[in-house]
Amino acid sequence: MKNPIIEVHNLTVSYNKRPVLWDVDYELPPGQLIGVLGPNGSGKTTMLKTIMGLIRPDSGFVEVMGKKLDEVRDKVSYVPQRESVDWDFPANVMDVVLMGRYNPKHMFRRLSKEDRELAVAALEKVNMLPFAERQISQLSGGQQQRVFIARALARQADLYLMDEPFAGVDAASEESILELLTGMKAEGKSIMVVHHDLQTARNFFDWIILLNTSLVASGPVNEVFTEQNLQAAYGGKLTVLSQIADLVASKAFPLREKGLQDREKL
Amino acid sequence: MNSLLEFLSLADPNVRFVVLGSVLLGMSSAVVGCFTFLRKRALLGDAIAHSILPGICLAFMVSGSKNPWILLAGAAVSGWLSVAAIDIITRKSKLKPDTAVGLVLSVFFGVGILLLTHIQHQGNASQAGLDKFLFGKAASMTSEDVLVFGGVGMLLLLVVIAFYKEFKLISFNPEFAKVIGLPVAFLEFLLATVTVLAVAVGIQAVGVVLMAALIISPAAAARFWTEKLAVMIVIAAIFGALSGVFGSFISFSAPSMPTGPWIVVALTVFVMISLLFAPQKGFVARWLRDGNNHEKILTENILKALYQIGEKARDFAGSRELAEIRERREFGPGELKRGLRILARRKLVVEAATGWRLTSLGLTESRRVVRLHRLWEMYLKEKIRLKEDHVHAGAEAIEHIITPEIERLLEEKLGFPERDPHNSEIPR
Ligand SMILES: Nc1ncnc2c1ncn2[C@@H]1O[C@H](COP(=O)(O)OP(=O)(O)OP(=O)(O)O)[C@@H](O)[C@H]1O
């Protein structure tokens, strides 16, 4: 593939020795809406976090826009799962969206008027502007989710990774945000979304990653959405892989004889 | 009384030093404590405080002096080691943070006590006063102490102001901070260092044992008053500073009193006041709110009952016996009389020979309540499409909170109806 927006190479990730992503390997085309699908616990969140450098892989590597993530962080934005923070924090909606404008290069500097304008625009896009002054503890789940989306939008990035951005969001808002994402795609941005609804996924995404500990499939929608692939991802039975993962965990067995961290070592 | 005036006049330069020192100590611990509190590391302050003791003792043993700079350095080093130890234990083992905190705290403190006993047995003349670290003694601060601790306190405040928004983000959502490339490890190191320093100077005033209170209490109290982080920090700082002043006043007027416990007493008072009287979140506010709501519902229900009786009898001026009112609507024991007395005080009903009757003011008010009830029933039926026999229960609760604006809106949406779903007239 030419100029992949994300390259994931032989990625293996585990928690307490239990592998939850196993030898995942794919490249993603730029400028597309990419859906990540898979049952609960299949490693979607783990994969996003590894791409974002929040989790260190056991082996393999990730490249974003052909570079190490650290070199392109200001072009990347992330919507974490809503449950990852305590919403009883003393802050209002605007405060949280403005966090998307923080810049590691200007740590002491106060936020500018432009930052505020971008935050307002982002709130407007998710229909949350009327709530700008509302305490975040007084938002509904879907509204909190939209605040997180607005914060990610305020970063003005080229690549967005969103972990279940539509969880708890009502149908009307979901539709308007999907429309928004389509608009962003038209501007050349790449968007990777963890999603649970197969129907909207099929209609909406250009590219699908099907995950169940290992990669089941990655490709254009109509190629990936086959009975066989879906059965493999959602079949319900414990895969051989997950049984082996348990074994590996209980014996603290090394997954590789030597860890391959970086491309240099290949 | 005299001592209070003398104290407040700040005429004695010694008093000035002590007050300034205590204020800065109280403020810096409170400000730093806000972040420990919000990051749910409330007990970290306690662990650091206890872990500082061996550092102070060692610094004294090695240098043989009580120079505040040297002691502070020793305190900072061992405090820092404890933070690192807690961090490593939580990350590398399966122990939960609270277990790690307890473990580190007791080991460090045990060693500290051991060293302290050892020093005291040596009978070194200048050792006297090291045990003040256990309970604190602001009043015995020398001008050099105050300079050092005041200086450190100022530095801490400046660091927090400079990194305010970054500290806010790593407290709320450290993962996002990492993703956007903030140096989270460095910021956490900085925050830990600031906390260690705040504790190291704070125990001068309150001592090891009560230091945790100086870190947590102001933040916990301040959280009751506001939903804005900046405001919370300022309020916490004020609580911390005032408690410092109070503690040093006690030390001044009764030199045998330990300062620490009194500072903590003052802090506890602030916590209690906040817990009880803070607007919105305080107990009293909540209790009043519940009480008000309850009273409003009770009195409006009585008015409604009186109106309905009048409507049926085509006579709103007659007086009604309690039993008659009870027939229309059930009230809890004593509730009906209580409600009527409240209404009488507000001149909405009067007690007549044979019972109670509506005044003209009361008639207007009761008409309003009935009207809201019936309008809302209409709305439930027409717009929300509830079944006729379901609308009454739904209207019972809501009618009490409908504002005039909503009332107007309802009327418009319904096209100014004249009759409710049960075909009763909607009064004007
Ligand atoms: N912090 C953790 N420690 C240990 N195991 C974890 C941790 N987080 C996740 N896991 C395990 O890793 C596996 C993958 O989790 P992950 O959160 O990536 O799944 P997911 O696909 O995002 O699921 P969901 O659809 O429920 O969000 C699960 O089996 C889970 O139990």
Ligand SMILES: [Mg+2]
């Ligand atoms: Mg997930």
